[in-house]
Amino acid sequence: MSYGDDRTYKKVEVIGVSKKGLEDAIQVAVSRAQQTLSKVSWFEVGEIHGHVSPDGKVSEYQVVMKVAFELT
Amino acid sequence: MSYGDDRTYKKVEVIGVSKKGLEDAIQVAVSRAQQTLSKVSWFEVGEIHGHVSPDGKVSEYQVVMKVAFELT
Amino acid sequence: MSYGDDRTYKKVEVIGVSKKGLEDAIQVAVSRAQQTLSKVSWFEVGEIHGHVSPDGKVSEYQVVMKVAFELT
Amino acid sequence: MSYGDDRTYKKVEVIGVSKKGLEDAIQVAVSRAQQTLSKVSWFEVGEIHGHVSPDGKVSEYQVVMKVAFELT
Amino acid sequence: MSYGDDRTYKKVEVIGVSKKGLEDAIQVAVSRAQQTLSKVSWFEVGEIHGHVSPDGKVSEYQVVMKVAFELT
Amino acid sequence: MSYGDDRTYKKVEVIGVSKKGLEDAIQVAVSRAQQTLSKVSWFEVGEIHGHVSPDGKVSEYQVVMKVAFELT
Amino acid sequence: MSYGDDRTYKKVEVIGVSKKGLEDAIQVAVSRAQQTLSKVSWFEVGEIHGHVSPDGKVSEYQVVMKVAFELT
Amino acid sequence: MSYGDDRTYKKVEVIGVSKKGLEDAIQVAVSRAQQTLSKVSWFEVGEIHGHVSPDGKVSEYQVVMKVAFELT
Amino acid sequence: MSYGDDRTYKKVEVIGVSKKGLEDAIQVAVSRAQQTLSKVSWFEVGEIHGHVSPDGKVSEYQVVMKVAFELT
Amino acid sequence: MSYGDDRTYKKVEVIGVSKKGLEDAIQVAVSRAQQTLSKVSWFEVGEIHGHVSPDGKVSEYQVVMKVAFELT
Amino acid sequence: MSYGDDRTYKKVEVIGVSKKGLEDAIQVAVSRAQQTLSKVSWFEVGEIHGHVSPDGKVSEYQVVMKVAFELT
Amino acid sequence: MSYGDDRTYKKVEVIGVSKKGLEDAIQVAVSRAQQTLSKVSWFEVGEIHGHVSPDGKVSEYQVVMKVAFELT
Numbered sequence: 001m002s003y004g005d006d007r008t009y010k011k012v013e014v015i016g017v018s019k020k021g022l023e024d025a026i027q028v029a030v031s032r033a034q035q036t037l038s039k040v041s042w043f044e045v046g047e048i049h050g051h052v053s054p055d056g057k058v059s060e061y062q063v064v065m066k067v068a069f070e071l072t
Numbered sequence: 073m074s075y076g077d078d079r080t081y082k083k084v085e086v087i088g089v090s091k092k093g094l095e096d097a098i099q100v101a102v103s104r105a106q107q108t109l110s111k112v113s114w115f116e117v118g119e120i121h122g123h124v125s126p127d128g129k130v131s132e133y134q135v136v137m138k139v140a141f142e143l144t
Numbered sequence: 145m146s147y148g149d150d151r152t153y154k155k156v157e158v159i160g161v162s163k164k165g166l167e168d169a170i171q172v173a174v175s176r177a178q179q180t181l182s183k184v185s186w187f188e189v190g191e192i193h194g195h196v197s198p199d200g201k202v203s204e205y206q207v208v209m210k211v212a213f214e215l216t
Numbered sequence: 217m218s219y220g221d222d223r224t225y226k227k228v229e230v231i232g233v234s235k236k237g238l239e240d241a242i243q244v245a246v247s248r249a250q251q252t253l254s255k256v257s258w259f260e261v262g263e264i265h266g267h268v269s270p271d272g273k274v275s276e277y278q279v280v281m282k283v284a285f286e287l288t
Numbered sequence: 289m290s291y292g293d294d295r296t297y298k299k300v301e302v303i304g305v306s307k308k309g310l311e312d313a314i315q316v317a318v319s320r321a322q323q324t325l326s327k328v329s330w331f332e333v334g335e336i337h338g339h340v341s342p343d344g345k346v347s348e349y350q351v352v353m354k355v356a357f358e359l360t
Numbered sequence: 361m362s363y364g365d366d367r368t369y370k371k372v373e374v375i376g377v378s379k380k381g382l383e384d385a386i387q388v389a390v391s392r393a394q395q396t397l398s399k400v401s402w403f404e405v406g407e408i409h410g411h412v413s414p415d416g417k418v419s420e421y422q423v424v425m426k427v428a429f430e431l432t
Numbered sequence: 433m434s435y436g437d438d439r440t441y442k443k444v445e446v447i448g449v450s451k452k453g454l455e456d457a458i459q460v461a462v463s464r465a466q467q468t469l470s471k472v473s474w475f476e477v478g479e480i481h482g483h484v485s486p487d488g489k490v491s492e493y494q495v496v497m498k499v500a501f502e503l504t
Numbered sequence: 505m506s507y508g509d510d511r512t513y514k515k516v517e518v519i520g521v522s523k524k525g526l527e528d529a530i531q532v533a534v535s536r537a538q539q540t541l542s543k544v545s546w547f548e549v550g551e552i553h554g555h556v557s558p559d560g561k562v563s564e565y566q567v568v569m570k571v572a573f574e575l576t
Numbered sequence: 577m578s579y580g581d582d583r584t585y586k587k588v589e590v591i592g593v594s595k596k597g598l599e600d601a602i603q604v605a606v607s608r609a610q611q612t613l614s615k616v617s618w619f620e621v622g623e624i625h626g627h628v629s630p631d632g633k634v635s636e637y638q639v640v641m642k643v644a645f646e647l648t
Numbered sequence: 649m650s651y652g653d654d655r656t657y658k659k660v661e662v663i664g665v666s667k668k669g670l671e672d673a674i675q676v677a678v679s680r681a682q683q684t685l686s687k688v689s690w691f692e693v694g695e696i697h698g699h700v701s702p703d704g705k706v707s708e709y710q711v712v713m714k715v716a717f718e719l720t
Numbered sequence: 721m722s723y724g725d726d727r728t729y730k731k732v733e734v735i736g737v738s739k740k741g742l743e744d745a746i747q748v749a750v751s752r753a754q755q756t757l758s759k760v761s762w763f764e765v766g767e768i769h770g771h772v773s774p775d776g777k778v779s780e781y782q783v784v785m786k787v788a789f790e791l792t
Numbered sequence: 793m794s795y796g797d798d799r800t801y802k803k804v805e806v807i808g809v810s811k812k813g814l815e816d817a818i819q820v821a822v823s824r825a826q827q828t829l830s831k832v833s834w835f836e837v838g839e840i841h842g843h844v845s846p847d848g849k850v851s852e853y854q855v856v857m858k859v860a861f862e863l864t
Contacts (some may be wrong), residue, residue, distance in 0.1 A: 003197065004163040004195075009158065009159040009161070011158070014080055014081065015083070017078060017081075018078050022599065023850070023853070026850060042841060051075045052643075058602060058603050059075045060075050071158070085154065086155070086215070087152065087154075089151040091148040093239050094238060094310060095310065102340055104215055111342055112340040115340060123258050124255075124256040128255070130243050139340075183556075183558055187554050187562070188551065189551070219555045219557065220563045221521070221564075222522050226516065227518070230431070238311065244368060263332065267329070276364050276365075284519070291483045293451075297446065297449075298444065298447075300586065303584065305582060307580040359468075372514065373516075373570070374515070377513075378510050382670060383453045390488060390489075402481060402482060403482050403490070404480075409693070412689060414687055436636050438594050440592055441590065441593075443589040455670065455706070459705070471702055472700040498589070527742065531777070534772055544772040547778070548768075598815065625834060628834060628835060654737060656735065656752035657734065658733065659735070661802065662801065662803070662863070663803070665801075666798050680800035727809040727820075728807065728824035731806070731856075
């Protein structure tokens with residue numbers, strides 16, 4: 001890639017879920033997207049949600065994000 | 073699915089169109105998405121538009137929405 | 145297509161990049177999307193970014209946009 | 217109208233009110249706008265509000281929306 | 289109430305859920321809020337979500353909304 | 361007006377300008393709108409800007425707002 | 433309170449109404465919230481609305497705001 | 505006009521359409537507004553859309569914008 | 577709970593503060609809310625702020641978030 | 649300055665604080681910015697916050713705003 | 721620069737003005753920023769405004785944008 | 793500082809980058825800002841982005857944020 005060349009990227013919205021924390025939830029979604037999409041170039045976090053178990057502990061983090069990759 | 077397991081969901085933006093009403097326009101898009109995508113888990117309405125015929129009647133409702141499903 | 149018929153459209157987020165200008169960056173993304181997606185019906189610009197080269201010249205325009213097409 | 221011709225549209229913000237439901241509130245505003253404005257081509261819903269009567273029943277739906285028509 | 293008098297209102301965010309439709313989901317939340325809060329004066333819809341069952345039917349509408357009442 | 365009756369309101373965007381303060385800028389726009397539009401029922405402030413004179417004093421307040429009135 | 437200590441605050445949305453002006457409408461809501469809630473620490477203005485009487489005078493200012501207080 | 509004088513401006517939302525490009529679409533709407541409204545003072549672009557013809561070429565640019573003029 | 581049953585949820589806005597990190601600030605607010613409200617079902621992060629001590633170290637993270645629970 | 653000439657402006661975000669009221673808080677920030685920046689041309693209010701003292705009185709208004717000046 | 725290295729960037733908000741068009745207004749602001757700031761790396765367009773001369777012609781384009789550069 | 797005193801703060805937009813995680817990326821930007829600006833008082837996170845390396849691992853976190861300090 002050189003700056004100035006015609007290129008097209010695509011962004012896909014995914015939600016990564018992990019009980020470990022925010023960074024891990026991001027990595028879960030990136031890894032999953034990498035499997036079936038082209039190589040992910042970057043991500044952008046949209047919203048951060050999570051589930052709480054009955055004992056009041058955060059049981060998982062849900063990160064709504066976009067992953068982007070080049071359409072080659 | 074159990075809360076706490078690593079998971080990834082995908083959201084796809086669609087527009088459902090129906091002359092019958094808002095709920096029907098939502099169902100049109102969900103049904104169509106279900107055909108070619110995995111099973112839709114939930115939807116989120118973004119915008120509501122519509123077309124008006126020359127006699128001043130709403131001729132169709134257009135619901136811009138996202139449908140979400142798990143990437144298994 | 146007739147107004148009032150049940151229909152579903154899909155919107156996909158892409159980024160068109162061109163050094164020539166905004167209109168060209170839009171056309172780059174539309175043309176690329178047309179190759180692998182159905183026929184694009186319309187587009188909606190979201191954000192406009194760009195890269196600047198070390199001599200202070202805009203070296204490319206990046207237009208984040210959605211392209212829409214009917215799910216037939 | 218043909219795509220590609222120079223044209224101008226105008227959007228006017230109105231609020232339609234009806235006790236019957238959301239679709240009816242939209243139609244109320246479209247019909248009223250059609251009387252004194254040119255023929256309405258489409259509408260876009262902005263916000264949905266409503267009034268509640270003292271017995272806890274929704275007594276009316278208020279749909280804030282824009283109606284659009286061509287400036288011919 | 290007379291316009292011009294000092295008054296204070298409070299807004300509470302609730303989500304009404306119903307399988308019947310959007311208007312019913314609004315009424316469910318207003319009725320529930322009316323039980324434990326003061327008399328609800330108006331509502332404002334924020335977001336519209338919903339759940340889809342495995343057979344692709346919308347199984348419920350979820351309307352995120354605010355209900356407002358006067359602090360007397 | 362009774363709640364539950366079909367009605368339509370219109371909102372018009374205006375900017376009121378005054379050197380005296382925010383409330384006065386609002387009143388300037390409401391008074392001017394009242395002259396050529398129907399009777400204004402309410403207003404909604406959107407943005408607040410202002411001009412600064414060369415000696416660093418705020419020389420005027422500009423309040424971007426919507427005025428609403430019933431279409432009777 | 434010391435920075436770095438675990439703490440939780442709550443924000444409640446209220447609307448203060450006064451005919452005198454914006455600052456007074458804010459004070460009305462803060463005073464009312466202070467009566468039944470804990471001690472209010474700060475406020476954040478969200479929207480500014482108002483009512484206009486038939487003679488075209490602003491008859492009251494309505495300030496939609498959040499008041500925050502520590503959950504001790 | 506002098507800064508500090510009481511004044512009122514009005515903003516009207518229009519959509520300019522042109523096949524030539526973004527600047528031309530803006531000029532189309534400004535020119536059309538100038539015909540029936542007072543003299544336009546400034547414009548503010550809101551959204552940029554466009555139509556794509558079946559051969560994948562952008563067939564027109566649609567610029568949603570506000571035009572502003574003084575209410576004298 | 578079964579999907580399709582009439583239900584109502586409530587969302588309350590809180591701010592969790594912790595010096596340890598973002599996940600801990602979320603847990604602080606969830607735990608505190610769990611004490612006096614019903615059982616929290618989920619949370620949604622709104623804004624992330626923080627305080628910096630005079631030596632340039634982040635001394636605490638402040639997470640503005642909503643906690644939601646069912647009104648049973 | 650003549651319209652049509654190439655020019656560049658800069659906007660800087662500041663927060664003005666005053667116990668007297670909103671207009672005074674704006675003036676405080678404009679005056680302070682005028683000291684170390686070039687001559688301020690205009691301002692744009694972003695958010696309005698404030699502090700409440702333990703007796704429930706608004707002890708200060710905090711106006712988050714941008715001040716703009718020409719880069720000559 | 722290598723991905724993964726600790727780095728800090730700064731964004732500054734500027735407005736580029738040109739009578740020639742949108743791309744030229746962007747270049748005007750980038751060139752001016754390049755003079756007194758470090759080397760600009762990229763830009764992000766925020767708003768597009770413009771002035772209209774009394775004969776109804778767009779006399780200048782005003783592009784509100786951010787320019788970003790590395791703090792080395 | 794005492795509440796009620798006239799004061800002015802300034803906010804500067806920066807992007808902190810770190811491969812270690814979100815909290816570290818925040819600290820990187822705060823530390824860098826502290827070097828050349830006055831003492832930073834607080835920060836506000838705006839957006840969270842990141843880069844992904846070809847093997848599908850998040851190689852760095854990019855936190856777009858504002859740092860604020862008093863203009864003394």
